[in-house]
Amino acid sequence: MLNFKHDIPTKLYFGEGQIKKLASSLERFGKNVLLVYGGGSIKKIGLYDEVIKILKENNFNITECDGVDPNPRITTVERGVRLCKEHDINVVLAVGGGSTIDCAKAIAVGRYYEGKDLWEMVKTSWHLAKALPLVDILTLSATGSEFDAGGVITNMDTNEKLGAVYTYPSVSICDPTYTFSVSKYQTAAGSADIMSHIFECYFSRTMDSDLSDGIAETVLKSVMKNCKIALKDPTNYSARANLMADASVACSGIPGYGKQETGWPCHAMEHELSAYYDITHGVGLAILTIRWMRHILNKDVTATERFVKFAKNVMGLSGDDERALAFAGIDALENYFKETGIPMTLTELGIDDKYFEAMAAHANVDGYLKDAFVALTNEDIVEIYKACL
Template identity: 40%
Template sequence: MNNFIYGNTTKVYFGKGGVKEYLCCLLKNVGDTVMLAYGGGSIKKNGIYDEVTAILQKAGKTVVDFPGIMPNPTYAKVQEGAKRVHENHVDFILAVGGGSVIDCCKIVSAQAKSAEDIWEMETVKRDFPTDFIPMGAIVTAAGTGSEMNNGAVITNEAQKIKCGLMGAQAQFVFLDPSYTMSVPFKQVISGAFDTLSHGMETYFGKPYDNNLSDDINEAVMRSVIRNIRILLRDHENYDARSELMWASSMAENGILKIGKITDFQCHQIEHQLGAYTDCNHGQGLAVIHPVLYRHIYKNGVERFVRFAENVWGIKEKKTAEKTALAGVEALATFIEEIGLPTSFMQMGIPTDTNFRAVADSTNITAGCCKKLTHDEIYEILQECI
């Protein structure tokens, strides 16, 4: 295994009722003014907003609302949030929602403490912030794993770039599976597939020799597959939702990445697709993954064989290549089984989308078993239509 340094500063409160039991106590350690950040307003319909607001008021906090964070948070929204922090002298940010809300708040937290433009600072100067407005998170939609790391995916609409930035990391996070019950079921499955994608994107990264990180990853991927299938039969199964919620965190809290150079080529392609189309992230990954893997599996046969055998339970075929391909096809079949789209057309992405521009602007990753060209990425996108 490669050398590594590991640490995680986020304290997790997992399970039903955690917010009511612990949040008020945690708020004693933060400043007087709390910015409550959320998305389109679903937390007002399902009662979570009233619950959290009451706790904040009981703790004597001045509450500043920051609503309307979109599914693919924009850099303009980040700037709006940072301005609100300054205008209201916010001491603490509480993100309530899924990965998009948490991601936006991470960069708001950084921008609010810096006089520089964070986008230019990170993407051009390659300089990263070290000072942040402290924040916490209450997760209401699982999948991204954003709650236990400092990475954030932000779309710069002016530049048509969707990419990762580094921001604050939540001091504490609440993972209550019951909060996911009101999320539209298609989004639950889309989020769960995002978790599976995170597992695969790490698993197919280098090195390929046997290591503990990959052993754990195989267990996480099998758990995600198993519990998605349980939810398809029983949408409100609390145990399955709890397993998926923790799997989401496990896939992105750094444990599976210990000693690894990750792949994430599929994510890079989907991010740029999202920059041009504002498409659903999990659905985009579902369409791209099998097509991408059919292009590259011969360059990482041994790893794809292990994936086929240890994740999908496929018995050895006549050749290693056939076993490897069987694992890719098992993934493709699973995507159909769980009702996710298998083409851009099914996602409603227009056929006249500038896929050439999407391909040419896609970041090429170091961890992929085959270093793709922009022309090959364009071919993959064409096959996904």
């Protein structure tokens, strides 16, 4: 087991009705609130009205920053930072899914960024000490942004989607009932995102971190079980609650404690797809994950042991032929993704091979993925992209 640091200051209020904690969570930071949200979904479920009512009843001054896109744009961050400065904002309140929270994190840090170009901040300033405090109300079980410090921002002008470490939320309000209306497509895509966060840690060369591996396997099994229930019965509280808890843990860093870093290869490859084609992150991840798994298992026989562990402990398979068992685990995972109804090829998303080489070069800049579970060259990445067609 390798050394690690656990340092997550976020307070989670988890469960139905936890919005009762909103006013007291904001209060200690001040009265001027920047309310960050996306499109109409929080209005459709009545959450927007509820939040406004609570804020007004408690005499907060509200400035709105709406229209955050699913892959949040640097232009929205720029707008949010301007609003923070103009309205002397004390605390940022994000209401929405991971994109909204990511955008709010970049705004919270951007408020104190001393440079002129906020895209430069995203590209270079991964650990910025000073940020506005952030409170969020989660409405989608997927990215885990409610329980980590990371955020991903897209620049459509430069075709770049970059992950950066921004700031932890002070408080996250996680009420599973806010996810009852999430569509089947987004439920399945969000679940694939949760699982990918686990895969990126689970497939590592460190074999003796029993607790991390057990948590990882637990989350994977729970997501597959509860996603299926939620797809059939969208207002099943237990299923939605389990998915929400899984999402928060999956991206917290905890499933990777004590394990060798992998560079998160599927995320690196997917960010290129989203940057070029603005696709749904979780769908891109599911498509890539299966091909990445088969590619590395074919490339490196020493990967077999970990895939056998996955096949047995997560997919519930058994068998004497280890190589066959390893591949069978991947097949079973592909079947699960298919059953959830998400597209499983890039062709279905209207993507061809036009930019694969440029995307591979950017995903692997400076040989970034040489330290992955199985090292990836640009050629490997292009092959993986092609297998996704």
